[in-house]
Amino acid sequence: MNASELKIGESREIIGFSDDVLSLKLIEMGCLPGNQISLNYIAPLGDPVCVHVEGYDLSLRKSEAASIIIQ
Amino acid sequence: MKIALAGNPNSGKSSLFNQLTGMNQKVGNFPGVTVDKKSGFFKDAKGETVQVIDLPGTYSLYPKSEEEEVVREVLTNKEHPEHPDLVIAIVDATNIKRNLLLFSQIHDLGIPIILALNMMDLVRKRKRSIDNILLNSRFNVPVIEINARTGIGIQEIKNLVTLPLAAPDRIYFENTGSSGNPDHDQRVETLERYKFLDEKLKGIVHDPEKINTTLTRKLDPYFTHRIWGYGILLALLFIVFQAIFSWAEWPMDLIDGSFQQFSSWLADILPPGIVANLLTEGIIPGIGGIVIFIPQIAILFAFIGILEETGYMSRVVFLMDKIMAIFGLNGRSVVPLISGVACAVPAIMATRTISSKRDRLITILVTPFMSCSARLPVYTILIALVIPDELIFGVINLKGLVLFSLYILGFLAALIASLIIKQFVKTGEKSYLVMEMPSFKMPRWTNLSLSILEKTRTFVTEAGKIILSISIVLWFAASYGPGTAITESQKAVNQLAAENQWSEEMTQVKLDAAKLQSSYAGHFGKFIEPAIAPLGYDWKIGIALISSFAAREVFVGTIATIYSVGETSDELSIKEKLAKEVHPDTGEPRFNLAVGISLMLFYAFAMQCMSTIAVVYRETKGWKWPMIQLAFMTTLAYVSALIAYQVLR
Numbered sequence: 017m018n019a020s021e022l023k024i025g026e027s028r029e030i031i032g033f034s035d036d037v038l039s040l041k042l043i044e045m046g047c048l049p050g051n052q053i054s055l056n057y058i059a060p061l062g063d064p065v066c067v068h069v070e071g072y073d074l075s076l077r078k079s080e081a082a083s084i085i086i087q
Numbered sequence: 088m089k090i091a092l093a094g095n096p097n098s099g100k101s102s103l104f105n106q107l108t109g110m111n112q113k114v115g116n117f118p119g120v121t122v123d124k125k126s127g128f129f130k131d132a133k134g135e136t137v138q139v140i141d142l143p144g145t146y147s148l149y150p151k152s153e154e155e156e157v158v159r160e161v162l163t164n165k166e167h168p169e170h171p172d173l174v175i176a177i178v179d180a181t182n183i184k185r186n187l188l189l190f191s192q193i194h195d196l197g198i199p200i201i202l203a204l205n206m207m208d209l210v211r212k213r214k215r216s217i218d219n220i221l222l223n224s225r226f227n228v229p230v231i232e233i234n235a236r237t238g239i240g241i242q243e244i245k246n247l248v249t250l251p252l253a254a255p256d257r258i259y260f261e262n263t264g265s266s267g268n269p270d271h272d273q274r275v276e277t278l279e280r281y282k283f284l285d286e287k288l289k290g291i292v293h294d295p296e297k298i299n300t301t302l303t304r305k306l307d308p309y310f311t312h313r314i315w316g317y318g319i320l321l322a323l324l325f326i327v328f329q330a331i332f333s334w335a336e337w338p339m340d341l342i343d344g345s346f347q348q349f350s351s352w353l354a355d356i357l358p359p360g361i362v363a364n365l366l367t368e369g370i371i372p373g374i375g376g377i378v379i380f381i382p383q384i385a386i387l388f389a390f391i392g393i394l395e396e397t398g399y400m401s402r403v404v405f406l407m408d409k410i411m412a413i414f415g416l417n418g419r420s421v422v423p424l425i426s427g428v429a430c431a432v433p434a435i436m437a438t439r440t441i442s443s444k445r446d447r448l449i450t451i452l453v454t455p456f457m458s459c460s461a462r463l464p465v466y467t468i469l470i471a472l473v474i475p476d477e478l479i480f481g482v483i484n485l486k487g488l489v490l491f492s493l494y495i496l497g498f499l500a501a502l503i504a505s506l507i508i509k510q511f512v513k514t515g516e517k518s519y520l521v522m523e524m525p526s527f528k529m530p531r532w533t534n535l536s537l538s539i540l541e542k543t544r545t546f547v548t549e550a551g552k553i554i555l556s557i558s559i560v561l562w563f564a565a566s567y568g569p570g571t572a573i574t575e576s577q578k579a580v581n582q583l584a585a586e587n588q589w590s591e592e593m594t595q596v597k598l599d600a601a602k603l604q605s606s607y608a609g610h611f612g613k614f615i616e617p618a619i620a621p622l623g624y625d626w627k628i629g630i631a632l633i634s635s636f637a638a639r640e641v642f643v644g645t646i647a648t649i650y651s652v653g654e655t656s657d658e659l660s661i662k663e664k665l666a667k668e669v670h671p672d673t674g675e676p677r678f679n680l681a682v683g684i685s686l687m688l689f690y691a692f693a694m695q696c697m698s699t700i701a702v703v704y705r706e707t708k709g710w711k712w713p714m715i716q717l718a719f720m721t722t723l724a725y726v727s728a729l730i731a732y733q734v735l736r
């Protein structure tokens with residue numbers, strides 16, 4: 017499963033990434049394997065989405081969220 | 088002594104920089120790249136001058152953009168002219184682990200480092216705590232708690248920099264580069280650093296309760312709602328637009344009036360001659376043409392500053408990203424584009440907030456298509472001349488409809504141009520959205536006023552130079568002619584005046600027209616006539632085209648002078664006069680529908696504005712893009728005016 021499939025309010029553990037370049041950026045921003053990620057809300061047009069990780073909010077495109085593999 | 092401020096985006100770097108340097112700051116350029124360099128200085132506790140440089144915000148030393156590359160270069164290259172003797176690493180304490188990642192990377196470079204722990208007020212508000220004495224001993228570097236908003240801890244920093252600080256021992260990891268895949272190696276190293284930080288932070292951060300019901304949590308559902316969200320955005324954009332359009336009007340009129348008065352006062356007291364002319368008709372109006380933009384720039388940047396400081400700008404991006412991405416633009420392009428309807432100059436400066444280089448460049452290139460307020464007088468006079476006063480369906484005024492269509496046309500041109508440019512501009516940088524959604528905060532007025540001051544100063548000094556030079560050239564071209572052309576043509580007018588007993592006013596009007604016609608600008612107008620004849624223009628319109636390169640609205644004034652209208656402020660008299668002009672070959676009115684539409688299209692698309700060119704030069708740091716833009720827009724203007732005229736005539 018990946019983070020673009022989360023439902024609003026649902027929280028799951030990050031287990032890995034599927035995009036090499038993007039993963040480094042996400043890790044640097046605090047999206048670490050082992051952390052919980054939850055979906056806050058989705059933009060009106062269905063994209064981008066806003067997630068919560070490690071105590072702060074992050075907004076990313078759906079395609080970017082899809083590169084975060086969750087449990 | 089040189090110190091550098093480094094930290095994550097939004098960690099409070101700019102606020103700390105403002106606290107340290109106050110008014111002693113300037114914006115320059117890192118050599119070779121288009122990244123702004125904010126530098127300044129302060130006097131330390133011993134009274135010695137300390138240079139401070141505010142590095143761009145970054146999450147790590149593995150660069151993903153040109154800005155982040157600068158940070159890495161400055162900090163790792165000991166030969167770099169900006170290489171600091173000391174780094175102040177600003178750490179947002181509400182998100183300490185992630186912020187310490189960058190700190191740990193800088194720590195390993197062998198430069199003395201101070202850890203400035205910022206936003207502790209927010210940590211306490213959330214009933215958490217951080218033991219900074221323990222932090223100090225675990226990392227073995229000075230830790231200072233600061234509040235970059237209120238200035239707590241600033242004096243301590245100023246005291247500390249006077250002490251000799253040794254570089255900390257390297258304790259971390261090296262990127263071994265063993266796997267041959269740099270992305271992989273960097274990831275492995277980053278994860279190890281985090282593991283290390285987890286160890287080090289044990290017992291330092293006390294996190295008794297996670298509170299999720301902050302103000303931000305309560306407000307965000309409204310700000311990103313599919314109805315309220317866009318409603319609020321639209322209302323805010325409307326206010327911004329109103330402000331630059333109408334609030335700026337009276338200070339602009341004031342500036343305009345004062346410069347005119349000053350000019351005529353000088354003209355009265357100076358002995359007539361070239362110096363007086365240069366001053367009163369060239370330099371002073373030229374400077375006036377720069378100063379006139381300040382109200383709009385200040386107002387726009389006040390709003391943008393508020394949007395950024397409060398954290399609302401990230402919501403704008405969130406709402407608009409999907410739509411704007413279709414056109415190769417960015418959620419942040421919305422504010423510059425809308426501001427472009429008032430004036431492209433502050434709008435282009437506002438593209439600063441777009442972090443993707445490519446998106447920013449595209450926004451800069453298309454913003455001048457938005458119908459700015461300087462086009463309005465040109466449109467008004469042309470519409471009055473050639474569009475009949477008719478009602479469509481009995482309610483819609485045709486003149487109003489044409490004006491509205493011209494605004495829509497500008498907007499569509501901007502979007503279509505983005506689509507086209509998107510295909511050509513490749514920076515090799517992949518466009519990501521991934522960004523932090525900062526929590527909502529009250530703006531700081533001192534930060535706001537410093538940013539307004541800085542934007543204004545940059546515009547006046549950088550773009551101002553170019554605007555002034557072009558004004559002087561245009562003034563010269565319109566006031567002097569080859570040989571004795573001007574004096575002779577004026578002699579002829581005086582003779583006619585004597586024969587026909589013209590009034591003094593009438594004579595003066597005719598004299599002005601004769602002067603302009605036989606000036607260099609007049610000759611140039613005749614020179615380009617063959618090129619513009621297919622668009623339906625004669626050499627007189629050619630002169631207006633050339634002189635309105637200074638600013639589009641100059642078209643009206645020049646046309647008035649050339650056709651000897653006299654008092655130019657009266658729209659009606661210009662209209663009546665122009666309506667009587669006949670085409671020498673056909674005997675029909677000079678300004679018929681075909682010519683009028685052709686001119687409107689020309690002004691809709693052409694880059695007829697030296698100030699915009701100057702500001703694009705400043706923002707892209709070179710002549711390449713303004714020249715491409717000028718060529719692109721002029722070609723489009725020429726072709727569409729040509730088609731319109733040939734079809735309609």
Ligand SMILES: Nc1nc2c(ncn2[C@@H]2O[C@H](COP(=O)(O)OP(=O)(O)OP(=O)(O)O)[C@@H](O)[C@H]2O)c(=O)[nH]1
Binds near residue numbers: 094096237
């Ligand atoms: N509560 C609180 N807010 C702060 C503190 N320091 C800075 N801020 C606010 O945090 C926001 C971001 O601060 P900036 O100084 O613009 O941050 P920056 O790191 O320069 O951000 P970029 O310009 O995006 O790199 C502003 O709204 C500041 O007023 C602090 O100690 N406490």
